[in-house]
Amino acid sequence: MPHHLMNLRHVPDDEADEIRELFERNEVSYYETPPSRWGISMGGFWVHDDDEAARARALLEEYQLQRQIKQRERYRQDLIQGNAGGIWYRLRQKPVTTVAASLAIAAIIFLSLMPFIRL
Incomplete structure (x- = not known):
């Protein structure tokens, strides 16, 4: 086997x-x-x-x-x-990518929670 x-x-x-x-x-x-x-x-x-x-x-x-x-x-x-390092290292090394990813994550969280917030 x-x-x-x-x-x-x-x-x-x-x-x-x-x-x-x-x-x-x-x-x-x-x-x-x-x-x-x-x-x-x-x-x-x-x-x-x-x-x-x-x-x-x-x-x-x-x-x-x-x-x-x-x-x-x-x-x-x-x-x-x-x-x-952590987030600060990443922000210093690739600021545009890190900010874009953070904004995308925030937008997804906002869109996911929006129906519940409106109740």
Whole structure:
């Protein structure tokens, strides 16, 4: 029976490539189904064997822990260098886009609530 190891929806290409390399390096016999263009099927990494699934899950767990540490450090460095941040960073970097998106959000909220406000 197939075992689904990991969903590929919203997975960055570099992460998927690293997982493929991890499986190849550790000789995990896996197969991959790509996510659909319309978002209907999720795609993912699969194995057939129960023992192989347990081994692959252990490898994925260790990989995800290491990736989490690496990405948090990368984000911390970006914050220190001023390359990441919240709304104020985005407003300074792309003011027109940020203001346009904010106005669009406000208009959608207003139009959605207008029938209720008139009651």
